[in-house]
Amino acid sequence: MSRPMLSVNGLSVDFPELGRTVQAVRGCDLEVGEGEIMGLVGESGSGKSVTAMACLGLVPPPGQVRGEIVLDGFQVVGRKESELTRVRGELAAMIFQNPGKALNPFFTVGRQIADVLKHHRAINDHAAREIVLGAFRTVHLPDPDITFEKYPHQLSGGQLQRAMIAMALTCEPKLLIADEPTTALDVTIQAQVVVLLRELAATRGLSILFITHDLGVIAALCDRVAVMYAGTVVEQGPVADVLGRPLHPYTAKLLDSVPKLGMGKAELTAIPGQVPDMGSLPPGCAFQPRCERASEQCRQHDPVARSFGGGRLAACFHVEDAPELGDDRVA
Amino acid sequence: MDALLSVDGISKMYQTRHGVIRAVDNVSFDVAPGEIVALVGESGCGKSTVALTLLRLIAHDGGRVMFEGVDLDAIGGEQERKLRQDLSIVFQNPYSSLNPRMRIRDIVGEPLRTAYGLRGRALNDRVRQHLGDVGLGAEHMNRFPHEFSGGQRQRIAIARALALEPKLLILDEPTAALDVSVQAQVLNLLRDLQRRLGLSYLMISHNLATVESIADRVLVMYFGRLVETGPVSEVFDHPRHPYTRALLDSVPSIDPRHRDRLKSIEGELPSPLNPPPGCAFAPRCARASARCNEVAPTLERHVDGRQVACYHPLGQDDA
Numbered sequence: 001m002s003r004p005m006l007s008v009n010g011l012s013v014d015f016p017e018l019g020r021t022v023q024a025v026r027g028c029d030l031e032v033g034e035g036e037i038m039g040l041v042g043e044s045g046s047g048k049s050v051t052a053m054a055c056l057g058l059v060p061p062p063g064q065v066r067g068e069i070v071l072d073g074f075q076v077v078g079r080k081e082s083e084l085t086r087v088r089g090e091l092a093a094m095i096f097q098n099p100g101k102a103l104n105p106f107f108t109v110g111r112q113i114a115d116v117l118k119h120h121r122a123i124n125d126h127a128a129r130e131i132v133l134g135a136f137r138t139v140h141l142p143d144p145d146i147t148f149e150k151y152p153h154q155l156s157g158g159q160l161q162r163a164m165i166a167m168a169l170t171c172e173p174k175l176l177i178a179d180e181p182t183t184a185l186d187v188t189i190q191a192q193v194v195v196l197l198r199e200l201a202a203t204r205g206l207s208i209l210f211i212t213h214d215l216g217v218i219a220a221l222c223d224r225v226a227v228m229y230a231g232t233v234v235e236q237g238p239v240a241d242v243l244g245r246p247l248h249p250y251t252a253k254l255l256d257s258v259p260k261l262g263m264g265k266a267e268l269t270a271i272p273g274q275v276p277d278m279g280s281l282p283p284g285c286a287f288q289p290r291c292e293r294a295s296e297q298c299r300q301h302d303p304v305a306r307s308f309g310g311g312r313l314a315a316c317f318h319v320e321d322a323p324e325l326g327d328d329r330v331a
Numbered sequence: 332m333d334a335l336l337s338v339d340g341i342s343k344m345y346q347t348r349h350g351v352i353r354a355v356d357n358v359s360f361d362v363a364p365g366e367i368v369a370l371v372g373e374s375g376c377g378k379s380t381v382a383l384t385l386l387r388l389i390a391h392d393g394g395r396v397m398f399e400g401v402d403l404d405a406i407g408g409e410q411e412r413k414l415r416q417d418l419s420i421v422f423q424n425p426y427s428s429l430n431p432r433m434r435i436r437d438i439v440g441e442p443l444r445t446a447y448g449l450r451g452r453a454l455n456d457r458v459r460q461h462l463g464d465v466g467l468g469a470e471h472m473n474r475f476p477h478e479f480s481g482g483q484r485q486r487i488a489i490a491r492a493l494a495l496e497p498k499l500l501i502l503d504e505p506t507a508a509l510d511v512s513v514q515a516q517v518l519n520l521l522r523d524l525q526r527r528l529g530l531s532y533l534m535i536s537h538n539l540a541t542v543e544s545i546a547d548r549v550l551v552m553y554f555g556r557l558v559e560t561g562p563v564s565e566v567f568d569h570p571r572h573p574y575t576r577a578l579l580d581s582v583p584s585i586d587p588r589h590r591d592r593l594k595s596i597e598g599e600l601p602s603p604l605n606p607p608p609g610c611a612f613a614p615r616c617a618r619a620s621a622r623c624n625e626v627a628p629t630l631e632r633h634v635d636g637r638q639v640a641c642y643h644p645l646g647q648d649d650a
Contacts, residue, residue: 043511156599158599186373186374186537187373187578187582188596190581191580191593191596192596194593195595216583216584216585217583219585219589220583220584220590220593221583221590240587243585243587244587253512255585258514258515258585259543259544260584261540261567263540263543264543265546265547268518269515270513271512271513271516272516274482274510274513275510275512
């Protein structure tokens with residue numbers, strides 16, 4: 001793999017609540033290489049968004065962050081707010097699920113983005129406007145001059161997400177963190193955003209950490225993928241390998257349970273049970289109560305990730321026992 | 332075939348400060364007894380408006396809705412009460428559709444008390460039975476919604492919707508708000524209930540893979556109109572309307588080897604205040620001709636029973 005742009009080691013984030021502690025992230029390890037699109041997939045509550053927030057030092061109080069996050073050589077954990085402000089936007093920028101809520105409804109889209117730029121650099125209005133118009137062209141927003149003067153409510157959902165991507169790109173960050181940026185969009189608009197992000201990674205060498213719960217988007221966009229369950233990465237590796245021959249039972253079950261276009265009318269293999277409560281996790285492996293491979297060992301010890309060659313990691317005691325190992329699951 | 336539900340040319344217009352918006356424009360379809368029909372389309376295409384007019388939660392401006400041969404607009408009083416028992420709905424978000432201050436026994440029991448006047452033991456037994464149908468034990472009866480996960484809440488919403496033994500259940504994006512790993516549980520439950528109870532479903536969804544896994548027939552809606560209808564397998568394997576094709580091409584495959592098949596449609600939905608004069612899809616359509624931009628095509632029935640509203644439908648060779 002190329003030099004890591006983002007490297008997360010042993011990240012834990014706890015949120016103390018009345019009488020208990022919610023362990024939102026428990027020992028998460030992951031790396032995003034230069035120019036690489038890394039997918040982070042998981043269900044709600046699996047800790048993927050908190051991981052992303054931690055990368056920019058945005059975990060809200062009373063959250064307690066431990067571990068190591070290195071962004072292009074810059075250690076994020078434990079930094080002062082003033083040091084972090086400099087890094088946000090310059091080293092890494094973030095786009096969110098709901099672009100309508102991320103923009104101020106009282107200012108034109110162009111002005112808001114130009115303000116970001118002026119905050120980071122000593123430039124005048126005219127120069128800032130030129131850079132914003134250039135960013136609008138990069139993300140293929142129609143009529144940049146007209147769009148610049150529009151208010152957020154005058155743009156469609158797809159246009160707003162493009163504007164957000166333009167805003168994220170204005171300071172030329174090396175890493176873009178995208179937290180479910182297509183979840184609120186229709187499939188047709190989602191496809192446009194996926195195509196755009198692929199183009200940006202290819203032409204600008206932009207590294208992307210893409211967070212989603214949609215395995216289809218992961219397959220369509222990412223080079224590598226990390227699968228999160230209950231606050232920890234249970235499996236990671238190249239996309240084709242992980243989705244084609246999953247090592248961890250959760251990944252395998254998740255792939256089986258998702259309806260796939262072209263599969264016809266068929267009974268789905270559901271995963272029994274539900275996602276655990278992060279305030280009272282089961283002993284041992286967090287997936288063990290829902291896993292048919294679970295043994296006594298799984299009920300007593302939490303497995304750590306092991307390497308299986310080819311850049312693949314999985315945190316499971318029973319990878320070798322997997323009957324489907326080696327099968328080509330995606331037909 | 333006698334339709335259970337027959338929708339004939341319904342329309343819904345909204346008067347706004349800036350002009351009239353045609354949210355639903357001359358939509359007609361049938362649902363047969365025991366059939367699962369899916370209505371698909373993007374946000375704003377009018378699919379939820381159709382569902383709400385069927386339940387008379389909003390009034391339609393034109394057309395007719397017949398349920399078991401009875402015109403819904405011509406009835407009132409006792410007949411309307413009966414209709415409300417036969418037609419039920421499960422909403423998208425089980426976090427907002429269940430009253431947080433009611434216990435599960437009351438959420439599921441309320442319709443039984445109101446419609447049948449059940450009390451005490453008889454009510455208890457029925458509630459237990461309906462919870463059992465959706466895979467929830469009697470120990471949950473005295474709990475509140477916040478004590479349940481999303482998937483369990485949706486089961487409770489389904490139990491309530493089925494309490495009066497409806498003939499047609501409207502499902503408005505029933506799995507969209509659920510975790511991926513529990514969506515399959517709910518879909519399997521819905522399929523199982525439909526078989527066991529002989530229900531009909533009208534399912535509203537934007538998720539084509541979900542639709543394919545459960546529905547018999549699909550209605551594709553774009554900009555307030557139906558553009559294509561037919562059996563799910565045929566429509567998805569060989570779409571005839573260019574919009575259906577584009578919608579299918581926008582769904583990312585779970586197989587990374589097929590990532591190049593993902594295609595995005597150019598352009599955006601037209602403004603509902605200023606609709607194109609002809610076919611609403613024409614401005615984004617590669618096959619559009621001058622005629623498409625002038626007069627909108629109507630939904631025509633082909634010999635094989637499929638319907639398409641397009642002057643230049645895709646043939647076998649295009650699909």
